Amino acid sequence: MSVTKEFTNVESQAIAAKKAAKTLSLLSTSEKNEVLHVLADSLEKNTDVILEANKxxxxxxxxxxxxxxxxxxxxxxxxxxxxxxxxLRQVAKLEDPTGNILSSWTLDNGLLVEKVSVPLGVIGMIYEARPNVTVDATGLALKSGNAIVLKGGSSALSSNKAIVQVxxxxxxDTKIPKEAVQFIASTNREATQQLFTMKEHIDVLIPRGGASLINAVVxxxxxxxxxxxxxxCHLYIDVEADVEKALSILVxxxxxxxxxCNALETAIIHxxxxxKNKDSFVEIINKHGITVHGDETAQNYIPNTVPATEEDWANEYLSLDLAVKTVNNIDEAIDHIEVYGTKHSEAIVTENKETAKKFxxxxxxxxxxxxxxxRFTDGSALGFGAEIGISTQKLHARGPMGLPALTTVKFMMSGNGQIR
Known part of the structure; x- marks a missing residue:
């Protein structure tokens, strides 16, 4: 298939999604919830089909x-x-984020002003590896009245195709057209990049994956x-940390x-x-097969520690490797996080409330x-149902993004012939 033809297909999918979004915006909460239950039942009934593709x-x-x-x-x-x-069933139980009057007031001339939550429209989702994103993103999009264009990584192509087909x-047989859920099966990178520039069809892009993917989209x-x-993610173990709590949380x-992405990568330890607690720390590290990459002080206290390099402080290991940085006080811990943190999830263990407040x-x-x-930085764990991603930016949405993050607002005015 030529790149030009693939481009045409991608654009046609986005156009179809935009048209389907109009239908979605008219559905009631109960109608959307019914569809989510239908999807959930179908996924369970077709587990074997999906597992064969995943294989x-x-x-x-x-x-x-x-x-x-x-x-x-x-x-x-x-x-x-x-x-x-x-x-999906949990998402169905959640409050519908659309059609809510967020605020309202009446002007001196009698004009009623209402600020109302509405769907974003069409969401473009670009992600790697995780087939669960295909389901989670679709469920959140449909419940919030949005159509979605999915572009999963080539490594999960068979799994994602099977899930979308199901x-x-x-x-x-539902009130939501299948065109509301689009999946780009092309593995051509240039075709995928067209999603980046289709402002007339796509309202927002959400990248979910490694740093290279996210940076490419941004x-x-x-x-x-x-x-x-x-x-x-960092865990700071303060001088006033309870030993049992600290080790349990670290493990x-x-x-x-x-x-x-919400797993611990660096332990910063007073x-x-x-x-004082090196023996307990070493015992628990060894018990769970954790490999420590530590600074000079960590090497002195923890046997078999790999000398840490600058790369270790910035590394998202995604394995049983753990960077260990030792500090003299909380200020040094905060400074380290400021330099190497990714604004995702950070934790402190301490019994001192003032120290915790400062952190x-x-x-x-x-x-x-x-x-x-x-590990609680997760939409499901925090009661959002599924999540569409964890935002580390500050505009529009931040943290685990559930249903409210997939809405915007309209100002709707009602009058009786008012003119200006």
């Missing part, structure tokens, strides 16, 4: 030598697919971008799912705390935690 992606990934973390994000199971489906068949798109970020944040006030990130794991 092809995993076999291809294995031959190409993908890292374990990448393969984990790519892999599906019956449990994960049922989780996708349950996520959803298209399920949509056939730097080249003329369509407005809701920027998500990589997760170089959960690092080992629960190392390959996700030198006095580490000196929460001065650290610039979309999600901050006191005595809790960074």
């Amino acid at each position: 092809l992606d995993l076999e291809a990934g294995s031959k190409l030598g993908y890292e374990a973390a990448y393969m984990d994000r790519l892999a599906l199971s019956k449990e994960r697919i049922f989780d996708f489906a349950e996520g 959803m298209h068949e399920a949509l056939h 730097n080249n798109a003329t369509v407005p971008v809701l920027e998500t970020g990589v997760g170089n 959960n944040a690092k080992t629960d799912r190392p390959a996700v 030198k006095e705390w580490l000196a 929460m006030s001065l650290v610039d990130a979309s999600a901050l935690y006191h005595n809790a794991s960074t």
